[in-house]
Amino acid sequence: MLALTILGNNSAVPAFDRHPTSQVITHNGNNYLIDCGEGTQIQLLRYKVKRSKISHIFISHLHGDHYFGLIGLLNSLSLLGHTQPITLFAPSPLKEIIDIQLKVSDTTLNFELHFRPIESAATLVETASIRINCFPTDHRIPCFGFSFEEKRIPRKLLPEKAKAAGIPAAYYERLVMGEDYQTKSGEIISVDSVTEPTPPGPKYAYCADTRYNESILEHIKGFDLIYHESTYLHALAERAQERFHSTSIQAATLAEKAGVKKLLLGHFSSKYASLEEFQKEARTVFPNTELALEGLCYPIR
Amino acid sequence: MLALTILGNNSAVPAFDRHPTSQVITHNGNNYLIDCGEGTQIQLLRYKVKRSKISHIFISHLHGDHYFGLIGLLNSLSLLGHTQPITLFAPSPLKEIIDIQLKVSDTTLNFELHFRPIESAATLVETASIRINCFPTDHRIPCFGFSFEEKRIPRKLLPEKAKAAGIPAAYYERLVMGEDYQTKSGEIISVDSVTEPTPPGPKYAYCADTRYNESILEHIKGFDLIYHESTYLHALAERAQERFHSTSIQAATLAEKAGVKKLLLGHFSSKYASLEEFQKEARTVFPNTELALEGLCYPIR
Numbered sequence: 001m002l003a004l005t006i007l008g009n010n011s012a013v014p015a016f017d018r019h020p021t022s023q024v025i026t027h028n029g030n031n032y033l034i035d036c037g038e039g040t041q042i043q044l045l046r047y048k049v050k051r052s053k054i055s056h057i058f059i060s061h062l063h064g065d066h067y068f069g070l071i072g073l074l075n076s077l078s079l080l081g082h083t084q085p086i087t088l089f090a091p092s093p094l095k096e097i098i099d100i101q102l103k104v105s106d107t108t109l110n111f112e113l114h115f116r117p118i119e120s121a122a123t124l125v126e127t128a129s130i131r132i133n134c135f136p137t138d139h140r141i142p143c144f145g146f147s148f149e150e151k152r153i154p155r156k157l158l159p160e161k162a163k164a165a166g167i168p169a170a171y172y173e174r175l176v177m178g179e180d181y182q183t184k185s186g187e188i189i190s191v192d193s194v195t196e197p198t199p200p201g202p203k204y205a206y207c208a209d210t211r212y213n214e215s216i217l218e219h220i221k222g223f224d225l226i227y228h229e230s231t232y233l234h235a236l237a238e239r240a241q242e243r244f245h246s247t248s249i250q251a252a253t254l255a256e257k258a259g260v261k262k263l264l265l266g267h268f269s270s271k272y273a274s275l276e277e278f279q280k281e282a283r284t285v286f287p288n289t290e291l292a293l294e295g296l297c298y299p300i301r
Numbered sequence: 302m303l304a305l306t307i308l309g310n311n312s313a314v315p316a317f318d319r320h321p322t323s324q325v326i327t328h329n330g331n332n333y334l335i336d337c338g339e340g341t342q343i344q345l346l347r348y349k350v351k352r353s354k355i356s357h358i359f360i361s362h363l364h365g366d367h368y369f370g371l372i373g374l375l376n377s378l379s380l381l382g383h384t385q386p387i388t389l390f391a392p393s394p395l396k397e398i399i400d401i402q403l404k405v406s407d408t409t410l411n412f413e414l415h416f417r418p419i420e421s422a423a424t425l426v427e428t429a430s431i432r433i434n435c436f437p438t439d440h441r442i443p444c445f446g447f448s449f450e451e452k453r454i455p456r457k458l459l460p461e462k463a464k465a466a467g468i469p470a471a472y473y474e475r476l477v478m479g480e481d482y483q484t485k486s487g488e489i490i491s492v493d494s495v496t497e498p499t500p501p502g503p504k505y506a507y508c509a510d511t512r513y514n515e516s517i518l519e520h521i522k523g524f525d526l527i528y529h530e531s532t533y534l535h536a537l538a539e540r541a542q543e544r545f546h547s548t549s550i551q552a553a554t555l556a557e558k559a560g561v562k563k564l565l566l567g568h569f570s571s572k573y574a575s576l577e578e579f580q581k582e583a584r585t586v587f588p589n590t591e592l593a594l595e596g597l598c599y600p601i602r
Contacts, residue, residue: 013377038373062405068373072339076314093405104363104394
């Protein structure tokens with residue numbers, strides 16, 4: 001199972017006890033950190049997300065409200081004796097920013113930091129159990145969304161049927177990979193009779209900062225959950241367009257067109273003290289919309 | 302009057318709801334910000350210190366827990382429409398760190414930022430009402446303390462006596478500068494009879510990160526209040542020495558030798574959940590010691 005924890009749901013300037021963007025995907029004991037606004041390390045502490053389990057960090061773009069907390073987090077992890085390598089995916093100039101800050105403080109991190117620049121749509125991580133892709137969004141500077149897909153074993157074993165058919169347990173691994181079984185007497189036992197197809201694993205996408213742009217659709221089609229920014233209410237659609245941001249209605253329209261199951265709204269402008277109206281507006285277009293609230297954990301399927 | 306508000310009193314890693322170093326001196330409607338650890342802009346909001354009144358920022362050294370919050374604060378001030386110039390005193394490499402972060406985000410600040418590198422003991426600011434000096438401390442990388450001295454008008458006018466002596470109000474400005482008054486008939490009215498000497502204004506020093514080092518004494522002699530780091534309790538005096546930090550007893554010893562009126566302890570290591578012992582230890586050497594607590598405002602005289 002994937003689970004998403006929101007650490008910060010506000011845009012540029014912190015306000016109303018809302019913090020700049022950061023969220024974490026938990027999967028199989030790994031924490032995948034997405035964006036790292038100022039104060040993220042404190043939010044991780046507050047919401048008891050284990051910093052030591054962070055294996056990968058993904059920075060969508062180099063506006064400060066998405067990365068100013070990164071250097072502090074890396075520094076603290078090092079001081080706390082973290083030793084596991086961390087892989088950092090981000091637009092390339094971030095490397096120089098980190099390097100210069102480590103240099104002036106005469107700091108060597110206690111762990112290996114593998115920097116991987118992102119430049120275009122690509123698969124960033126692929127293991128037996130997860131695939132993480134990035135895709136470009138439509139923002140003032142280069143910006144990327146990230147999608148997380150849990151990979152399920154191709155077929156689900158029906159152990160009682162396999163046992164009744166006399167298939168040895170050692171062969172089960174090949175069954176779930178889709179192979180038929182041949183008995184000693186030459187009889188073929190179809191894989192279909194002892195396994196069943198596994199539904200695809202849960203899928204989540206973080207759509208980062210963006211104008212309304214349907215080029216994103218292909219990367220999030222049919223997803224279980226997407227997080228889409230909604231910096232403004234729809235009355236400010238013009239301002240959203242000028243500033244390369246989206247409105248509640250636009251986020252909901254994209255979710256609707258992509259046929260996703262659920263939409264989370266975030267990246268709210270500090271001009272809004274209350275957020276209720278965002279949910280109300282979006283639900284007129286896409287009913288299964290919720291606000292991304294700090295500290296809440298959203299299981300993905 | 303000077304007043305000091307503590308925004309962060311912890312060392313390197315935030316813990317126990319204590320934040321990295323930052324504090325602000327308020328004087329005549331100006332806010333002078335000293336150090337700016339991560340989250341300072343949020344602490345300013347929490348404790349209702351007006352960000353818009355920040356005219357000068359002083360960064361003691363380039364360990365992250367003293368400046369990682371600066372770029373976020375500058376960015377937010379700009380987004381909030383701040384227009385007054387800000388003068389920033391800091392070790393010289395900070396300029397490049399700020400410039401590169403503004404560049405990658407394609408940001409032009411909405412206000413003038415005047416960068417002034419600090420390299421040795423010097424007077425940084427001198428106006429009719431305040432003098433701000435810096436002095437080197439003994440740390441692993443170049444590090445500076447800052448002293449704030451309110452300048453008082455040289456003499457205090459005794460308005461009733463001046464009036465009774467028939468001195469015109471237009472002359473009062475010269476009286477307080479120490480000039481006698483001569484009446485039309487040639488009589489000399491001594492300045493001593495219509496004014497009295499003003500006691501020196503309040504003095505505060507932020508002693509930054511440092512080992513115990515008596516070279517600091519000359520910069521803080523007789524001050525009303527000093528803030529001295531006390532990263533460790535005295536049992537860890539050896540570790541303090543190795544890491545260029547001080548203990549409670551060392552801070553108190555310096556305060557005692559400098560003949561200051563009051564000592565505030567801060568920059569506590571995250572290994573200590575409770576701080577009481579710091580105060581207890583320091584008071585065995587220097588009784589008028591208090592803990593620097595976040596959110597508290599300490600009037601200086």
